[in-house]
Amino acid sequence: GENVEQHPSTLSVQEGDSAVIKCTYSDSASNYFPWYKQELGKRPQLIIDIRSNVGEKKDQRIAVTLNKTAKHFSLHITETQPEDSAVYFCAAYSGGSNYKLTFGKGTLLTVNP
Amino acid sequence: DAMVIQNPRYQVTQFGKPVTLSCSQTLNHNVMYWYQQKSSQAPKLLFHYYDKDFNNEADTPDNFQSRRPNTSFCFLDIRSPGLGDAAMYLCATSRELGGVDTQYFGPGTRLTVL
Numbered sequence: 001g002e003n004v005e006q007h008p009s010t011l012s013v014q015e016g017d018s019a020v021i022k023c024t025y026s027d028s029a030s031n032y033f034p035w036y037k038q039e040l041g042k043r044p045q046l047i048i049d050i051r052s053n054v055g056e057k058k059d060q061r062i063a064v065t066l067n068k069t070a071k072h073f074s075l076h077i078t079e080t081q082p083e084d085s086a087v088y089f090c091a092a093y094s095g096g097s098n099y100k101l102t103f104g105k106g107t108l109l110t111v112n113p
Numbered sequence: 114d115a116m117v118i119q120n121p122r123y124q125v126t127q128f129g130k131p132v133t134l135s136c137s138q139t140l141n142h143n144v145m146y147w148y149q150q151k152s153s154q155a156p157k158l159l160f161h162y163y164d165k166d167f168n169n170e171a172d173t174p175d176n177f178q179s180r181r182p183n184t185s186f187c188f189l190d191i192r193s194p195g196l197g198d199a200a201m202y203l204c205a206t207s208r209e210l211g212g213v214d215t216q217y218f219g220p221g222t223r224l225t226v227l
């Protein structure tokens with residue numbers, strides 16, 4: 001089955017700096033890679049996603065890049081703000097008959113004012 | 114305009130006392146999922162329904178069962194909760210399987226087992 005590794009597990013940045021979270025996946029058939037933000041005690045919310053036919057996607061201060069050859073994808077947050085503080089999960093959706101998202105273990109991002 | 118609703122938000126039960134968690138959706142999605150999330154961990158898929166077809170994950174304990182009486186509702190039944198079952202239980206929906214569509218999560222039910 002799919003295995004998703006996520007790094008770092010914790011990340012602390014100063015307000016205004018950039019933050020980068022990296023994930024690798026094992027199943028070359030995986031074709032969909034969402035990123036979820038989960039604030040303490042709240043539901044995971046989709047913030048951006050990318051499909052395997054695209055190398056990069058951007059939405060305001062958030063961007064995701066995908067390298068299919070190396071099987072890794074990254075989340076980039078620019079001009080971080082304190083409200084960006086949360087746990088971020090990457091995930092990979094396997095192809096074939098294994099219809100499920102496999103999540104990384106999460107990154108706790110803290111943005112210090 | 115809540116799309117995925119879970120009730121109750123907090124549930125306290127006693128060791129071994131059956132409990133049922135509820136999920137409903139207004140999206141008319143075909144797929145409904147149940148995840149277990151323990152503190153500081155990623156959500157772990159327990160099972161999903163595609164319409165009325167039930168798909169159990171291989172490592173989901175027999176203690177966990179699910180029912181989907183109609184498109185809108187899905188229930189998680191824990192027959193004999195143990196202390197290790199204390200967790201946040203998240204319901205999610207998607208229009209289709211196969212990575213075509215996003216999964217939308219409900220707010221979760223936090224289960225405490227005394």
